[in-house]
């Protein structure tokens with residue numbers, strides 16, 4: 001098979017395509033012919049030294065994939081040849097407490113990911129595709145889709161009557177917008193681009209604030225929510241956006257802390273955090289149970305993931321560069337076969 005590996009994380013040129021032996025499924029494993037993978041900010045963060053976990057060179061990158069089962073290892077009963085599946089972001093987090101293997105299982109960082117033609121993997125680490133989605137659409141769900149779903153659910157699930165703030169127009173934020181709208185919640189979005197503001201409105205955002213034009217955008221968001229603040233912030237900006245998120249959130253609301261897109265890190269004011277009256281929840285994508293729930297929600301609502309662009313397998317470098325430029329809206333996909 002053909003597989004990409006990062007020989008080092010020094011530059012994108014270190015991403016090299018190789019010919020390797022086809023993997024064979026062991027007991028309890030399925031062999032997946034990978035049809036499509038999607039990129040996430042983490043794939044770029046690893047390359048730029050901005051990923052907050054260990055990154056081991058030499059591995060196959062990319063965490064998110066969809067494909068077709070082409071062979072079964074001994075003892076596999078959950079699937080048959082021909083089933084269409086997607087990989088779980090955390091292959092051994094089935095529910096409940098996060099397992100201690102979470103870091104060592106991390107695709108592309110400490111274990112081989114999915115930017116390859118075939119992958120042998122435990123039957124427990126894949127789930128069926130939702131009805132009605134293509135491989136290109138479905139491969140966007142494991143990280144961005146599930147992260148957005150986890151952010152909107154959890155101990156205080158978002159529902160009609162709530163207001164959700166999403167930041168920017170990347171993969172997680174667009175899924176959060178779509179899923180929040182599917183529950184009947186109101187969405188306020190931020191972006192740095194006037195053109196993207198129109199697209200965010202077309203996807204159902206009631207209000208859009210340009211965070212590049214207005215550094216005090218948290219105040220503007222609070223005003224747009226009738227002065228009360230938003231019930232949930234889907235926080236993808238991180239250190240550079242948290243202060244404005246604290247201004248935007250309602251008393252008793254929640255900041256779902258997800259990302260670290262911003263490069264500045266001015267620190268958090270303890271009293272601003274305390275007086276916000278909001279809770280702060282760290283999100284680590286989500287477990288297999290959440291992924292199954294998401295596939296059912298997608299099938300039931302007819303949600304179509306927003307794909308910015310699909311690249312061919314031979315254009316992987318272009319796909320990474322495209323994501324890094326940040327001009328995309330939603331997801332960047334690579335068609336593998």
Ligand SMILES: NC(=O)c1ccc[n+]([C@@H]2O[C@H](COP(=O)([O-])OP(=O)(O)OC[C@H]3O[C@@H](n4cnc5c(N)ncnc54)[C@H](OP(=O)(O)O)[C@@H]3O)[C@@H](O)[C@H]2O)c1
Nearest residue numbers: 041168169170171172191192237259260261262283284285
């Ligand atoms: N903890 C977890 O479980 C988890 C899971 C998934 C992702 N993440 C993290 O969440 C973040 C988002 O990931 P992603 O894959 O959705 O990213 P992405 O698709 O690369 O998002 C890029 C977009 O984010 C917006 N953006 C960039 N800098 C921003 C800033 N300072 N403030 C607000 N928006 C900004 C821009 O939108 P505009 O062009 O509209 O301005 C940009 O187009 C990343 O840090 C990622 O590592 C964490």
